[in-house]
Amino acid sequence: MNAFDPAALECLAALADAGSFERAAQRLAITQSAVSQRLRALETGLGRLLVVRSRPLRLTEPGKLLLRYARQMQAMRADIARELGAQGQHDERLPIAVNADSLATWVLPALQPVVQAGLAEGFGLELIVDDQDFTHESLREGTVLGCVSTVAEALRGCTATPLGSMRYVAVGSPGFIAQALPQGLHRANFAKLPWLVFNRKDDNHAVWVGQAFGVTEPRLVERHVPSTEAQTRAAVMGWGVAVVPELMAAPGLASGALAALHPEVHVDVRLHWHQWKLRSTADADTTDAPPAAETPLRAGVLDRIGRALADGARAALRPLEPSNLATTP
Known part of the structure; x- marks a missing residue:
């Protein structure tokens, strides 16, 4: 996967976000021709069609798979910028999916400490709203890097943290x-x-x-x-x-x-936080380093968002118990 051109991956992510070559070019501040050429080179190198040229554009299954990688690269780039003190010099988009009821009640207070601490500088946090039974599909497709979901089992390459009921x-x-x-x-x-x-x-x-x-x-x-x-x-x-x-x-x-x-x-609806496993740049220096979640001073932005949500959920939601799902006392 390291052989893929980062600029081409950036174009794929922009196309997924914008839905058209014109808007993707505007988002990246390049020409439509450049977007088309980079995408064509990516598709040629992979030997797969990645984007269906419809209105709006839609990604094929290989395109969705590659989009997940592009999103992870964006998140890691945001971490690098933060660790180098380059906040504000990059506009990385870190999308997470939450259900509307959580957004209306406990999610914003949970994320407030993250924003107040200045950890949001250098990336654009985007909250995407969907039903809690469907947010997990956005994670699977690579549309988001993390999600609040009713699904308990983690996808391959992801972690799942119980939040509450x-x-x-x-x-x-x-x-x-x-x-x-x-x-x-x-x-x-x-x-x-x-x-x-x-x-x-x-x-x-x-x-x-x-x-x-x-x-x-x-x-x-x-x-x-x-x-x-x-x-x-x-x-x-x-x-x-x-x-x-x-x-x-x-x-x-x-x-x-x-x-x-x-x-x-x-x-009672049981909620879990899912996110892609991303190694922080500091952890990448040693193979014996503990997981990012165990090293709060070195963990990436996505890990910090996950911990903030877990802390906020612990304060606002009911503890998860086997009998908490759709029960009548």
Whole structure:
């Protein structure tokens, strides 16, 4: 892999990010012809098509494999710049994928110490949002260098760190509950109510209903509100029932703006942090050096991000236990 031209790999990453040769050229401050020539040389040397010339561009499976390598090279370059005191001279992009509910609750506070310490200088931290069941695919494809995911098993070449369990509860406004559910929520009326849903990938409401009433694949009336904060606010406004993170619902429950439905029922989603294994430049000097995670003064930026997320999750989430996944006490 060391034989690949770093400039060509940079072009591949730019094409994946920008989606077109024109925008990739603008991002790299070179001509479209130069981008095309570098990509063609990479494809010729490998003997594989790496990019499908569609609108937008998309990477082939070999292209995704090579993109993972390009992302790791970007992260290592950011580490080198930091260790040489060259912060601000490079604009390296370090993308990580997180689910929207984590981003809305505990991820930003967890990353705050990293940003405050100045470790973000010299690279561009990019937070990519997807459902927690799908962020792992972004890591597999090389779109990101790390992700918060429900998947527990690490990919080859990656590490997986348990974070904790995010609890979801069903809530609605007292006014909505009094008007729509005078006899309470039960098996005869749950399918007639509007349920606030993040998007088509979101199934926490269906899992909650399944636990509460012992049904499988319930058919529910859905209102899509693609924001955790807006979903909670819509519940306060009486739009319907929302199954949201306990962390997000807590202020409304405390103030009386929200009321819990069947508070004994909850959905616990187990979260893990995955990242590619990247050796820091200092560790590369000796084969006997301990792993970067055990040498905090020499660890790379990605390792520090991972540790910050683990610390933040430990403070905000529930500890992982075998019974914590989708349980009803």
